[in-house]
Amino acid sequence: MKVKEVAQILDRFYPPELAAVWDNVGLQVGDPNQEVNRIMIALDPSELVVNEAIKAKVDLLVTHHPLVMSGVNRFTTETSIGRVIANLNANRIALFAAHTNADVAKDGVNDVLARKFELLDLEPLLPLAALSDKDRATEGNLLKIVVFSPAEATEKLIDAMSEAGAGQIGNYDRCAYQVSGVGTFRPQLGADPYLGQVGEITQTQEDRIEMVFRRQHLSGVVEALRRTHPYEEPAYDVIELVDTDQIGLGRKGHLARPLTLKVFAERVAAVVPKTHHGVRVSGDLSAKISTVGVITGAAANFLPQVAQREIDCYVTADAKHHVTLDNLMASGPNLIDLSHWASESPWCDDLANRLNAQFTAENKGIEVIVSTIMGDPWSLRLP
Numbered sequence: 001m002k003v004k005e006v007a008q009i010l011d012r013f014y015p016p017e018l019a020a021v022w023d024n025v026g027l028q029v030g031d032p033n034q035e036v037n038r039i040m041i042a043l044d045p046s047e048l049v050v051n052e053a054i055k056a057k058v059d060l061l062v063t064h065h066p067l068v069m070s071g072v073n074r075f076t077t078e079t080s081i082g083r084v085i086a087n088l089n090a091n092r093i094a095l096f097a098a099h100t101n102a103d104v105a106k107d108g109v110n111d112v113l114a115r116k117f118e119l120l121d122l123e124p125l126l127p128l129a130a131l132s133d134k135d136r137a138t139e140g141n142l143l144k145i146v147v148f149s150p151a152e153a154t155e156k157l158i159d160a161m162s163e164a165g166a167g168q169i170g171n172y173d174r175c176a177y178q179v180s181g182v183g184t185f186r187p188q189l190g191a192d193p194y195l196g197q198v199g200e201i202t203q204t205q206e207d208r209i210e211m212v213f214r215r216q217h218l219s220g221v222v223e224a225l226r227r228t229h230p231y232e233e234p235a236y237d238v239i240e241l242v243d244t245d246q247i248g249l250g251r252k253g254h255l256a257r258p259l260t261l262k263v264f265a266e267r268v269a270a271v272v273p274k275t276h277h278g279v280r281v282s283g284d285l286s287a288k289i290s291t292v293g294v295i296t297g298a299a300a301n302f303l304p305q306v307a308q309r310e311i312d313c314y315v316t317a318d319a320k321h322h323v324t325l326d327n328l329m330a331s332g333p334n335l336i337d338l339s340h341w342a343s344e345s346p347w348c349d350d351l352a353n354r355l356n357a358q359f360t361a362e363n364k365g366i367e368v369i370v371s372t373i374m375g376d377p378w379s380l381r382l383p
C-alpha cells in the first residue's frame with residue numbers, strides 16, 4: 001500500500017474539509033507513491049518523535065499537530081522544523097497530519113476522550129454553525145448547483161461538473177438529478193443566441209440538473225458549467241445546504257449517574273495519561289455533575305459559548321488565569337483543566353487500533369505502532 005492510499009483512508013476517517021480554515025492538514029512531507037510497511041502515530045512531529053520513528057524504521061508518521069502552521073518561511077537545519085524535514089526525507093519517512101478535522105470528525109479526538117470519561121449519548125458541544133468564521137470548517141459546507149440546459153448538452157454538463165468535483169456523495173460519484181421542463185427567453189439586441197432570433201420569444205425543452213459539491217469546488221464547478229453550457233447566459237443557482245450531519249466541535253454527554261465534581265475529577269485523572277501538569281479543577285468540589293462538555297486541546301477560550309450549552313462541567317486544556325477566574329465569577333460551568341498533550345494523546349492509540357483492524361481485515365501486512373515518547377513538555381511541577 002502506498003502513502004497516498006493510507007492518506008485516503010485517513011481522509012475517510014477525518015475528512016479534510018472539516019478542518020478549520022486556518023489549519024494545515026494532510027500529507028506534509030514525503031513521497032505519496034512510497035510503499036508503506038510500518039506507520040507510527042504521535043501527537044507532535046517533534047525531533048524526539050522523529051528520532052523514534054527513524055529507529056523504529058517506519059515509512060509514515062501520522063501526527064495530530066501539523067509540522068508547519070503558518071509564519072514559517074525557513075527550513076534550514078538550523079531550525080527544529082528544518083531538521084525534522086531533513087531527517088524525515090533522509091530516512092524516507094512521510095508525514096501526515098490530521099488536526100482540527102480529527103477534532104470535529106465522528107470517532108475523532110474528542111469522541112475518544114469523552115468515551116474515556118464514560119459520557120453517554122454523545123453529541124457535538126458546539127455546532128459548527130455556532131463557531132466564528134475563523135474556527136469554522138467553512139470548506140465543509142455542502143452547496144448545490146441547479147442548472148437549466150438544453151437536453152442535448154445535459155450529459156456533457158454533468159460530466160464537466162463532476163470532473164470539477166460536483167456529484168460526490170459517499171462512495172458514489174457523478175451523482176445528479178434531472179427533470180425536463182420548458183424554458184423561455186427573448187434575445188435582446190446585441191445577443192448572439194444559441195437558439196431563436198433577436199426580439200422573438202423562444203420556448204425550448206430544457207433539463208433541470210442538480211448536483212451537490214463541497215464549497216472548495218465552487219469556482220471549478222461554475223467554471224466547468226460556463227465552459228460547457230452552450231448558452232451565452234446560462235441560468236443556474238448555487239444553493240447553500242443546511243448541515244444535517246450534526247457535526248461540531250467538542251462533545252457533550254451525560255454520566256450514568258451524577259457524581260460530585262471531586263469524584264468526577266478523580267475519574268478524569270485516573271483515565272488520562274499522567275503528566276506534571278496534572279488535573280486542575282476550578283469550581284465547587286461538592287457540586288453535582290450530570291452533564292459534561294469536552295473540547296480537547298487549548299479550548300478554554302470557548303468558555304462563554306460552552307456556558308450556553310447547559311453543562312455542569314467543562315473539560316479542556318491550557319486554561320489561563322483570566323478566563324478561568326472570569327468563568328468562576330460568572331458562575332459558569334465547573335472547569336477541569338488537563339495538559340494539552342494528555343487531552344489529545346489517547347487519540348493515538350485509538351487511531352492505531354482502527355488502522356490495525358482495517359489492515360488486518362484486508363491482509364495488508366502493515367504494522368501500526370504508537371510513539372512511546374512522553375510528549376508533554378513539562379519536566380517538573382512543585383506545589
Ligand SMILES: [Zn+2]
Pocket residue numbers: 065296297298340344
Ligand atoms: Zn492540540
